[in-house]
Amino acid sequence: MTTATEVAAGRAAAGLEISGLHKSLGGRTIIDSLDLTVEAGELVSLLGPSGCGKTTTLRMIAGFLTPDAGSIQVGGREVVRLGPERRPSAMVFQNYALWPHMTVAKNVGFPLKLRKLPRKEVADRVDAALALVNLMHHKDSRPARISGGEQQRTALARALVQEPELLLLDEPLSNLDAKLRVKVREDIREIQQRLGITTVVVTHDQEEAMSMSDRIAVMNDGRIEQFSTSVDLYSTPATEFVATFIGSLNRFEGRIEAGRIASGSGVVGIRPEDVRFSADGADDKDGWVPATVERVVPRGHFAELYVKREDAELRAYVTGALPPVGARGHARVEKWLEFEDGKLVRRGSAC
Numbered sequence: 001m002t003t004a005t006e007v008a009a010g011r012a013a014a015g016l017e018i019s020g021l022h023k024s025l026g027g028r029t030i031i032d033s034l035d036l037t038v039e040a041g042e043l044v045s046l047l048g049p050s051g052c053g054k055t056t057t058l059r060m061i062a063g064f065l066t067p068d069a070g071s072i073q074v075g076g077r078e079v080v081r082l083g084p085e086r087r088p089s090a091m092v093f094q095n096y097a098l099w100p101h102m103t104v105a106k107n108v109g110f111p112l113k114l115r116k117l118p119r120k121e122v123a124d125r126v127d128a129a130l131a132l133v134n135l136m137h138h139k140d141s142r143p144a145r146i147s148g149g150e151q152q153r154t155a156l157a158r159a160l161v162q163e164p165e166l167l168l169l170d171e172p173l174s175n176l177d178a179k180l181r182v183k184v185r186e187d188i189r190e191i192q193q194r195l196g197i198t199t200v201v202v203t204h205d206q207e208e209a210m211s212m213s214d215r216i217a218v219m220n221d222g223r224i225e226q227f228s229t230s231v232d233l234y235s236t237p238a239t240e241f242v243a244t245f246i247g248s249l250n251r252f253e254g255r256i257e258a259g260r261i262a263s264g265s266g267v268v269g270i271r272p273e274d275v276r277f278s279a280d281g282a283d284d285k286d287g288w289v290p291a292t293v294e295r296v297v298p299r300g301h302f303a304e305l306y307v308k309r310e311d312a313e314l315r316a317y318v319t320g321a322l323p324p325v326g327a328r329g330h331a332r333v334e335k336w337l338e339f340e341d342g343k344l345v346r347r348g349s350a351c
């Protein structure tokens, strides 16, 4: 029998290199000269709001949609003119696209059957793929009889059984409930790392992208705004769009002067965790400005405070003892981001 390790060994890690990708649909530019390099063995998410072109990009990588211009190379080989079945990639669709009349094993083995591989080899590779996603016990079940998470794993096994050099996942968790989503994304990441398989995931969920990916390509209106690690995107967003899309932001037109929001030409962005509230002790100096708590929203392990200062209303994330609504004290902005024409120009700090 083929083991999971052999499944992995059968797969050469290959990088993906996209350059100058362009696509118009219905007379409108959907993807505009997009470049993206994914290293061998890396998991990259395409993250962005609805309609920004994530799925269109993934479908072009998979070969289901032909670009108007551009190059797509997998492992250094140009694949842009090849049909999906001739590309070294396998895609897991958002709705899984399982055949209801076939068992889990038959579903998983189907791509190999199409390639007319010997029956014994198909059986061995199906077993190995099912073992990999921990589904051997459902081998003979039909899709309707297994859970959403198990259907997702069946679809994943059907992609992995093909030993692709590149794995493509379209919104892999969108049909699962919140709790299962966390478990399945951990499973996907674990399998992806164990196999070292180059993977591109489409998602509109920033938490999902941040928890799974080596790097994230943040897309906006058919372009990549920034391509980096989640830590870097969060701390040093290149644009106001990225800063607003990744995490939460207090946004003001103007600038920070002696710890206060003052009028000016730029834009100031302040992460809620960079706002401090103190109910006692602070003086009106070092950026501490008199403030009143207007709203307290418990969020589990932290709370969101809405504090009103003379210069602005700020959202702050706080932990520990919560002040009551109406409490007076001081609030201080510890760190902030400064943007001009939508681009980051400076990171400011009160210290």
Ligand SMILES: Nc1ncnc2c1ncn2[C@@H]1O[C@H](COP(=O)(O)OP(=O)(O)OP(=O)(O)O)[C@@H](O)[C@H]1O
Binding pocket: 025, 026, 030, 048, 049, 050, 051, 052, 053, 054, 055, 056, 057, 204
């Ligand atoms: N066949 C088509 N004809 C015309 N416009 C299309 C076609 N397919 C997609 N589009 C448009 O292209 C844009 C990008 O669509 P795409 O599905 O790639 O977005 P997305 O980022 O994946 O969004 P979502 O998260 O909502 O799936 C959308 O404005 C969509 O309406």
